[in-house]
Amino acid sequence: MLRFCLKSLPILAAASLPSARAACDRDALLETVDEWMMGQEMGLAGPLQNIAANFTYVQNNRVADITGGQLFRIMPVDHNRTLVDMAACATYTELIMLTDSEDGNGSVVGVQIRHDPSDNSVFLIDAITTGPGDWVFNAMRTLHYAEVETDWGTLEPSQRSSRGYLKAVADNYLDMWTNLTAVDAVPWGQPCNRLEGGEYTGQGNANDTCKTSIPTGVGPADTNRRYVIDEEVGSVDVLSTFGVMDNAPDSHEFRVVNGKLRYIHAMTVTNLTAPSGLFPAIP
Numbered sequence: 714m715l716r717f718c719l720k721s722l723p724i725l726a727a728a729s730l731p732s733a734r735a736a737c738d739r740d741a742l743l744e745t746v747d748e749w750m751m752g753q754e755m756g757l758a759g760p761l762q763n764i765a766a767n768f769t770y771v772q773n774n775r776v777a778d779i780t781g782g783q784l785f786r787i788m789p790v791d792h793n794r795t796l797v798d799m800a801a802c803a804t805y806t807e808l809i810m811l812t813d814s815e816d817g818n819g820s821v822v823g824v825q826i827r828h829d830p831s832d833n834s835v836f837l838i839d840a841i842t843t844g845p846g847d848w849v850f851n852a853m854r855t856l857h858y859a860e861v862e863t864d865w866g867t868l869e870p871s872q873r874s875s876r877g878y879l880k881a882v883a884d885n886y887l888d889m890w891t892n893l894t895a896v897d898a899v900p901w902g903q904p905c906n907r908l909e910g911g912e913y914t915g916q917g918n919a920n921d922t923c924k925t926s927i928p929t930g931v932g933p934a935d936t937n938r939r940y941v942i943d944e945e946v947g948s949v950d951v952l953s954t955f956g957v958m959d960n961a962p963d964s965h966e967f968r969v970v971n972g973k974l975r976y977i978h979a980m981t982v983t984n985l986t987a988p989s990g991l992f993p994a995i996p
């Protein structure tokens with residue numbers, strides 16, 4: 714069975730090609746998510762399989778090494794939720810880990826994984842990993858509020874929005890730091906809750922719109938946006954560079970129901986000295 718090992722990667726990847734599938738395969742996408750989670754729990758990149766020859770690992774917006782066979786933080790996964798984007802052949806997974814083997818403070822991770830649809834090999838793992846010192850980070854509170862939201866499931870067809878609409882919701886939101894017209898173009902739902910690090914807006918307030926305590930017109934829009942869009946779940950995740958927050962690596966995930974914004978989950982890396990996560994800090 715093919716195991717991830719950086720040095721012998723090109724040969725092994727080539728050897729795994731004969732069973733190539735012709736189209737993006739949902740099960741293959743979810744298999745890789747399981748392998749990633751297994752890696753978090755073992756503190757090893759080893760479980761990752763079906764890696765493309767040109768594989769790249771990006772952690773907190775910087776290319777990093779992913780190395781098999783070496784032990785990093787062991788982090789039992791306390792919560793996971795995945796979006797599947799069959800058009801882009803990609804997934805986004807939100808992971809909450811309460812503890813880890815290094816400092817015990819856990820980690821909250823947002824990871825986009827991109828596959829080549831011709832053989833479903835993984836060519837990009839693009840992760841935002843937050844820990845102590847990152848923007849209002851608190852894994853315990855994040856887990857609590859993520860679990861309060863029990864209605865993130867598949868939407869009825871009549872409640873769904875198109876791919877273009879979902880992307881526009883995210884873009885208008887991430888533009889509003891600079892563009893005041895974009896603020897008004899966001900379909901603010903009511904109620905709407907925003908989970909941002911361990912902070913939560915609109916607790917028990919059915920009138921909350923997620924516009925609460927949002928600064929607008931304060932600086933540049935987010936750049937370097939990477940999208941994963943799941944129309945069945947009505948969600949879009951965007952990884953980006955958050956200009957207003959000193960170019961912090963960021964993930965913003967949006968859930969849209971009946972055309973209106975219902976939930977936002979944000980993670981922002983402001984402690985760049987030691988990003989936590991499965992893999993080592995970037996030199």
Ligand SMILES: *[C@@H]1O[C@H](CO)[C@@H](O)[C@H](O)[C@H]1NC(C)=O
Nearest residue numbers: 750751754790791792793794
């Ligand atoms: C991920 O979440 C699902 C339920 O949503 C659960 O069945 C599964 O065990 C979780 N995986 C891990 C690694 O915790």
Ligand SMILES: *[C@@H]1O[C@H](CO)[C@@H](O)[C@H](O)[C@H]1NC(C)=O
Nearest residue numbers: 765767768769828829830836
């Ligand atoms: C790797 O290959 C995939 C197609 O398999 C392509 O979409 C992607 O851009 C390539 N990545 C790099 C860094 O060249």
Ligand SMILES: *[C@@H]1O[C@H](CO)[C@@H](O)[C@H](O)[C@H]1NC(C)=O
Nearest residue numbers: 816817818819844845846850
């Ligand atoms: C880790 O959590 C402990 C409490 O569990 C806290 O006292 C400590 O300050 C935390 N460390 C960091 C770096 O946040």
Ligand SMILES: *[C@@H]1O[C@H](CO)[C@@H](O)[C@H](O)[C@H]1NC(C)=O
Nearest residue numbers: 816844845846984986987989
């Ligand atoms: C930044 O992260 C490191 C490693 O997790 C931690 O020791 C340090 O206390 C963090 N900084 C702050 C301000 O919490």
Ligand SMILES: *[C@@H]1O[C@H](CO)[C@@H](O)[C@H](O)[C@H]1NC(C)=O
Nearest residue numbers: 885888892893894895896898
């Ligand atoms: C501001 O946002 C609005 C609404 O999405 C858009 O029509 C307009 O083109 C944007 N302006 C700029 C300068 O990007």
Ligand SMILES: *[C@@H]1O[C@H](CO)[C@@H](O)[C@H](O)[C@H]1NC(C)=O
Nearest residue numbers: 903915916917918919920921
């Ligand atoms: C919601 O808004 C209505 C009408 O503006 C108001 O009467 C009600 O008190 C508000 N509820 C909360 C929880 O703020």
